[in-house]
Amino acid sequence: MPSKKQANSSDNDNILYVGIDLGTSRSAVAASNDKRDWVHSYVGWPRDFVARRVLKRDVLFGQEAIDNRLSLDLVRPLEHGVIRNGTHREEEAVRKLIHHLISLVEPEDGQKIYAAVGVPAEALKVNKIAIRDAVREYADTLMVVSEPFAVAYQLGALNDALIVDIGAGTIDFCVMHGAMPGEEDQRSLRTGGDHIDQRLTELFAEKYPESRFGETLVREVKEKHGRVGKSNSRIRVNVPVAGKFSPHDVTKEVRQACESVVPAIAETLIDLVARYEPEFQERVRKNIFLAGGGSKIRGMEGAVAGKLDEYGEFTITAVDDPLFIGAEGALALAQDMPEQYWEDM
Amino acid sequence: MKYSRKDRRQELFRDVYEENMRITGRKDSRGRLMSGFRPRAGRKRLLLPRVIGALVGVLVLFGALRIGKDMNGLDSVAETSSVVPSFEESFGNPTDPGLRRADDREVPLANLFGLSVKTIVIDPGHGGRQPGAVGATGLAEKTVTLDVARRLQRRLEDHGYRILLTREDDTARTLRERVRFAREAKADLFISIHINALPVDSLSVVETFHYSPRGGSSEIERLAAIENEDSGYSIGEWRQVMHRLGSAMKSQESRRLASSIQTALYRNIRQVRSDVVDWGTRRGPFMVLLGVDVPAVLTEIAVISNRSDEARLYTSTYRERLALSLETGIVTYLEGSPGADSSTEQDVAYALKETSKLVR
Numbered sequence: 001m002p003s004k005k006q007a008n009s010s011d012n013d014n015i016l017y018v019g020i021d022l023g024t025s026r027s028a029v030a031a032s033n034d035k036r037d038w039v040h041s042y043v044g045w046p047r048d049f050v051a052r053r054v055l056k057r058d059v060l061f062g063q064e065a066i067d068n069r070l071s072l073d074l075v076r077p078l079e080h081g082v083i084r085n086g087t088h089r090e091e092e093a094v095r096k097l098i099h100h101l102i103s104l105v106e107p108e109d110g111q112k113i114y115a116a117v118g119v120p121a122e123a124l125k126v127n128k129i130a131i132r133d134a135v136r137e138y139a140d141t142l143m144v145v146s147e148p149f150a151v152a153y154q155l156g157a158l159n160d161a162l163i164v165d166i167g168a169g170t171i172d173f174c175v176m177h178g179a180m181p182g183e184e185d186q187r188s189l190r191t192g193g194d195h196i197d198q199r200l201t202e203l204f205a206e207k208y209p210e211s212r213f214g215e216t217l218v219r220e221v222k223e224k225h226g227r228v229g230k231s232n233s234r235i236r237v238n239v240p241v242a243g244k245f246s247p248h249d250v251t252k253e254v255r256q257a258c259e260s261v262v263p264a265i266a267e268t269l270i271d272l273v274a275r276y277e278p279e280f281q282e283r284v285r286k287n288i289f290l291a292g293g294g295s296k297i298r299g300m301e302g303a304v305a306g307k308l309d310e311y312g313e314f315t316i317t318a319v320d321d322p323l324f325i326g327a328e329g330a331l332a333l334a335q336d337m338p339e340q341y342w343e344d345m
Numbered sequence: 346m347k348y349s350r351k352d353r354r355q356e357l358f359r360d361v362y363e364e365n366m367r368i369t370g371r372k373d374s375r376g377r378l379m380s381g382f383r384p385r386a387g388r389k390r391l392l393l394p395r396v397i398g399a400l401v402g403v404l405v406l407f408g409a410l411r412i413g414k415d416m417n418g419l420d421s422v423a424e425t426s427s428v429v430p431s432f433e434e435s436f437g438n439p440t441d442p443g444l445r446r447a448d449d450r451e452v453p454l455a456n457l458f459g460l461s462v463k464t465i466v467i468d469p470g471h472g473g474r475q476p477g478a479v480g481a482t483g484l485a486e487k488t489v490t491l492d493v494a495r496r497l498q499r500r501l502e503d504h505g506y507r508i509l510l511t512r513e514d515d516t517a518r519t520l521r522e523r524v525r526f527a528r529e530a531k532a533d534l535f536i537s538i539h540i541n542a543l544p545v546d547s548l549s550v551v552e553t554f555h556y557s558p559r560g561g562s563s564e565i566e567r568l569a570a571i572e573n574e575d576s577g578y579s580i581g582e583w584r585q586v587m588h589r590l591g592s593a594m595k596s597q598e599s600r601r602l603a604s605s606i607q608t609a610l611y612r613n614i615r616q617v618r619s620d621v622v623d624w625g626t627r628r629g630p631f632m633v634l635l636g637v638d639v640p641a642v643l644t645e646i647a648v649i650s651n652r653s654d655e656a657r658l659y660t661s662t663y664r665e666r667l668a669l670s671l672e673t674g675i676v677t678y679l680e681g682s683p684g685a686d687s688s689t690e691q692d693v694a695y696a697l698k699e700t701s702k703l704v705r
Contacts, residue, residue: 008457088662090661091661091662107362130659130660143361143362143365144365145361145364158353158354159353178356178357179357180355180357180360180361180364183476184474187514187515187516188514188515189514190513190514224502289560293605320487333361335355336358337357337358337361337362338358341358341359341362342360344362344366
């Protein structure tokens, strides 16, 4: 575990280090004052003056925004790991979201904010200046890093390791070999959690054409019951059919949708690992970590390892705290970063 | 020499720091500029041939315009390139929107023969281990082309077309694989998206290529040789492909598609950056264009070695604008809708003026 600066040391009294994990589905924040929090990555603006009067707010975030979505212009600014359509509205949503995240860790008046932001690997390539600009307004100094790298940092897996960050928009792969990962050490697939949701919706519609499975319900089913591999327990959900709620068995469909991402993960792992020297390959095989919301799908690590059986033994571990590990890693990096670098940045 | 864990960590901090400094193009603690355009191997283009080509192009086009005026105001056909129009081109309808009169729109092929375009294959250039051109702050061509391709896909799908991408993610595809993909998908149109890199970083240009078996200038052929690297074709197979290319129609339609795209691109980009230069449409023997049997173009939508272009390419708003421009060009070609169809003579004059500045 990296050694962190003490937040209460005299030099750093007036600095609040903040680590942010800006995700497609959820965003998390952790700070050197030991506060941490998360929100669904949704930003909503009241549709008209009536909505504004009812909601008594100019902008809403996360679950509250989802709950009031009928009164809001709801924006989920990231899609497939990048700022969605590039409209000003979406870039503004990123700004608002980051401001909200920083406010959640309650910086004191006059306290300097040193922020490290972990973003999906694709966004780091495509949106890094937009994201920097979004954070710049609210932080005194900041750096942007890729999410898998932040995860690796928190795990202390900086060498001979491979991080698979199964996010909502993308699945990011990052090989760590003791140096900052370059383009050739990283891969990104678009088949993330949103892809599973889409597949689930299709499968549900095929099996129960009369029933209505909303977007939120589909996501909840995946997050609560998501699993791969065989299981004896059944998954049943109550869904309205012609206005009346009735139970639906979705066991097979949930498994099928969750398993749909496994082959691509396994293939990409092999393709990426095979590019390195045999000795390094051997060490990396024993150090593969699954992070991101998708790593919470039960049995995922076993399923990926199983798919890789024919290539030899792989040790795949799901991280303990997938929701916060990216933010905690970014925070640790922020705290460990030498002061002179911060000053320059 | 073995590094200690502490050394490694220090090196990592340094890498993170440098990466972030590169993003903003600022100097590091030692006062070094964190930039330095890194051209990809073999991709560097020489300015001199460009300038000579441009100069010849200027003279040819100037002559063409003069002749055109002498012929009772009839505009003649020319491409803003160093290539003298062929017999076939000269006797066809004026094809370059930049030189076409507003009331002289051509009937699209699809309308003429009652054909419908259903499937469009978009080819985001490079990918995987082939980053393409890389800008000063590290933005890679492959990243931008994929992002613009995805945006274009979304836009064209709204028109009811079936849109397929030769790559959906950051993976390497040989040109042969891209061509095979287009064939198997039964593509009706093929659009390859690329970003340029030039040794003179003050240049911002847009240009669009279409295949012509006669080839273009020697400079274009050199460029084609670079873009055709690792094509995956053997010489024997290449000959077969050449035989397949029997249809002049493909060539003509590719040229019209290129013109439509180039016009929309230039007009749209000029709204946000007045210094962009229109290098027009040109023909070039790019393998990826030759291999497919349908109208096919390769468009260079920006110049990543230009700092200002690179900064813009980072913003999703600009990439969306590029996708919109391509959409306008393609839809105008397909549906013949007015609005973005032709440049005025002033546009061409402006391009010539800008190009002539390069010569000085």
